[in-house]
Amino acid sequence: MVRIDYAPWGINSLHTHPRATEILTVIEGSLEVGFVTSNPENRHITKIIKKGDVFVFPVGLIHYQRNIGYGNAVAIAALTIFGSKPDINTDLLAKAFQVDKSVVWQLQTKF
Structure with a gap:
């Protein structure tokens, strides 16, 4: 961002x-x-x-x-940034965006 x-x-x-x-x-x-x-x-x-x-x-x-x-x-x-191969670590994305890991998992499933 x-x-x-x-x-x-x-x-x-x-x-x-x-x-x-x-x-x-x-x-x-x-x-x-x-x-x-x-x-x-x-x-x-x-x-x-x-x-x-x-x-x-x-x-x-x-x-x-x-x-x-x-x-x-x-x-x-x-x-x-979602949809990269391999995926970016969920913990890293959750901390970077200050959201729960479940939000990251939901976004990753769309890609």
Whole structure:
């Protein structure tokens, strides 16, 4: 997980995560977010998200975020870590996310 602070009109420029899906949650402000789909379509998907909104960037697709406001914006991003082979130790994940091991087991079963 990472906290991203955006200055007014600040940009997290085009980038990709070849092995992870990104889930972005806006904590303050408003962001324009977008990604480009794969060939042959190469469609640009974009949306304005505000405080409390969540957006998912699919694994491997080029994406970006841009603060569209005059004030600061803050977001929390998380990358998928479940489904690795072999699994990451359940105790380690439970401590890292401050959740019960049963929550980790439940998440791991989805992958």
